[in-house]
Amino acid sequence: MLSSCLRKIYTGLQKLSINSRLYTQSTLTSHLNMEVKLIPMLKDNYGYLIIDKSSGVGAVVDPVEPDTVLAAIKEHQCPVEQILTTHHHWDHAGGNEELDKKKPGMTFYGGDDRIGALNHKVKHNETFRIGELRVTCFETPCHTRGHVCYYVEGKGVEPAVFTGDTLFTAGCGRFFEGTAPEMYRALMEILGTLPGETRVYCGHEYTLQNLAFARHVQPDNQAVQDMIKDSVQKRNEGLPTVPTTLAQEKSYNPFLRVTDPEVQSFAKLSDPIEVMGYLRKVKDNFKA
Numbered sequence: 001m002l003s004s005c006l007r008k009i010y011t012g013l014q015k016l017s018i019n020s021r022l023y024t025q026s027t028l029t030s031h032l033n034m035e036v037k038l039i040p041m042l043k044d045n046y047g048y049l050i051i052d053k054s055s056g057v058g059a060v061v062d063p064v065e066p067d068t069v070l071a072a073i074k075e076h077q078c079p080v081e082q083i084l085t086t087h088h089h090w091d092h093a094g095g096n097e098e099l100d101k102k103k104p105g106m107t108f109y110g111g112d113d114r115i116g117a118l119n120h121k122v123k124h125n126e127t128f129r130i131g132e133l134r135v136t137c138f139e140t141p142c143h144t145r146g147h148v149c150y151y152v153e154g155k156g157v158e159p160a161v162f163t164g165d166t167l168f169t170a171g172c173g174r175f176f177e178g179t180a181p182e183m184y185r186a187l188m189e190i191l192g193t194l195p196g197e198t199r200v201y202c203g204h205e206y207t208l209q210n211l212a213f214a215r216h217v218q219p220d221n222q223a224v225q226d227m228i229k230d231s232v233q234k235r236n237e238g239l240p241t242v243p244t245t246l247a248q249e250k251s252y253n254p255f256l257r258v259t260d261p262e263v264q265s266f267a268k269l270s271d272p273i274e275v276m277g278y279l280r281k282v283k284d285n286f287k288a
Helices: 004-018 067-075 098-103 178-194 206-218 223-238 246-252 261-269 272-284
Strands: 029-030 034-039 045-052 058-061 080-084 107-110 127-130 135-138 146-153 160-164 197-204
Touching: 029 067, 034 197, 045 067, 045 197, 058 067, 098 223, 098 272, 135 178, 160 206, 160 223, 178 246, 178 272, 197 246, 206 223, 206 261, 206 272, 261 272
Parallel strands: 058 080, 080 107, 160 197
Antiparallel strands: 029 034, 034 045, 045 058, 127 135, 135 146, 146 160
16 A cells, blocks of 8 residues: 555646646657657657657657657757557557658558558568667567567667557556467566666556556565655656666566566466466556
8 A cells, every 4th residue: 555645646646637648748868879859649648759869860659649749850850751650559650641641751660550651560670770770679469469669779879668558667558469478578578688777668657557556566665665756756747757767667567577576476376477467457457
């Protein structure tokens, strides 16, 4: 159970802020030779403008609101010819076709034929470049069968991964079109093997809800408590809780801790894949 003080703040934030995207400020995060512009869209979605500082060119992740995205591109005077779509759900890919009409000739990457305007279907471990940046595509089916995460790295660049609705801050996506073994592979065998300093950019501001569940699963985990305090402060200030680092996620995200004794004790299971499935089932019905 959360402390009464934190619970009051959390409840207030639910009522005050999560109903409006205007509560979240857009932010610009430096990765040395790369910058990432977080773009709040819809109710709680995040899209991203990736800027390669060496070449000056950029790319956009999940541009569900074309006009908002085009305004960000204009603000940063950054030529963009590449669109990275994580999955076909409307709140991520729903702006692709309109954006294609407003700015013709761009390459739309993705892993699912259901993605609008798709003209470059990627495969697992396929790579391409955004200027001098190297992008590696990871197939992470489960939330949707064609979900793709994009890992971005380069010379003099602090790496980043754009995880859509597969890995969230302190949580993971629902298993709409997949299974626990698939999510285990996505989180533990693919994303979980990336460098700990990799910054994680997910598709939604779900952090406070996810942390409430993480605290339910791991009541003695100090990293969860610390992250709750930090996240409440950020949300009070109108700031996103994204990004975090992969190392941070491994310290409190129960879905990345399915081999941890405390998490296994909660599930009363020892097989990590079974723990993954159990956690998701409980989370689907969890009320903070």
